[in-house]
Amino acid sequence: MRRLPILAVATAVSFVSACSGADKAPVADSVAAVPVAAPAVVAIGIASPAEGDSVMQPFTIRLEAMGVEVVPATGTAEPGKGHHHLIIDGDVPSDSLPLPAAPIVIHMGDASTERNIEGLKPGPHRIIAVFADGAHVPMASVKRDTLNITVIK
Ligand SMILES: [Cu+2]
Numbered sequence: 001m002r003r004l005p006i007l008a009v010a011t012a013v014s015f016v017s018a019c020s021g022a023d024k025a026p027v028a029d030s031v032a033a034v035p036v037a038a039p040a041v042v043a044i045g046i047a048s049p050a051e052g053d054s055v056m057q058p059f060t061i062r063l064e065a066m067g068v069e070v071v072p073a074t075g076t077a078e079p080g081k082g083h084h085h086l087i088i089d090g091d092v093p094s095d096s097l098p099l100p101a102a103p104i105v106i107h108m109g110d111a112s113t114e115r116n117i118e119g120l121k122p123g124p125h126r127i128i129a130v131f132a133d134g135a136h137v138p139m140a141s142v143k144r145d146t147l148n149i150t151v152i153k
Helices: 003-033
Strands: 043-048 059-066 081-088 105-107 114-117 123-132 145-151
Touching: 043 123, 043 145, 059 081, 059 123
Parallel strands: none
Antiparallel strands: 043 059, 059 114, 081 105, 081 123, 123 145
């Protein structure tokens, strides 16, 4: 008869510790549910027009940047900072030299993120968006974007 209370206490203790263990489980679950930061995306993109669109001139190219800061061109390279360039109907001249001031290269050194385009001949055109540092050298770590459109008029 004397052992019964001891057994009851032991049972109560194990119940409490089971409960406290159960209480901790949701905490562990909520910690696990905290979103883990995805790998940083470092890229620029042409938000509009959309790939394959037909456009009438003038039209506006809108750019977006992820993982880099768009700043005015200063002539000096700074990590993680740069400005947009559009290359129209041509290839990127060099991956390691400054983008030239050429008719097919539009420098957006004022840190703008959109540009009105006109003067293209009707027909298909390819536009490459390239992000370059303050010295206009393409940043290899920033993914580029290519847009193919058809100019109607
Ligand atoms: Cu530039």
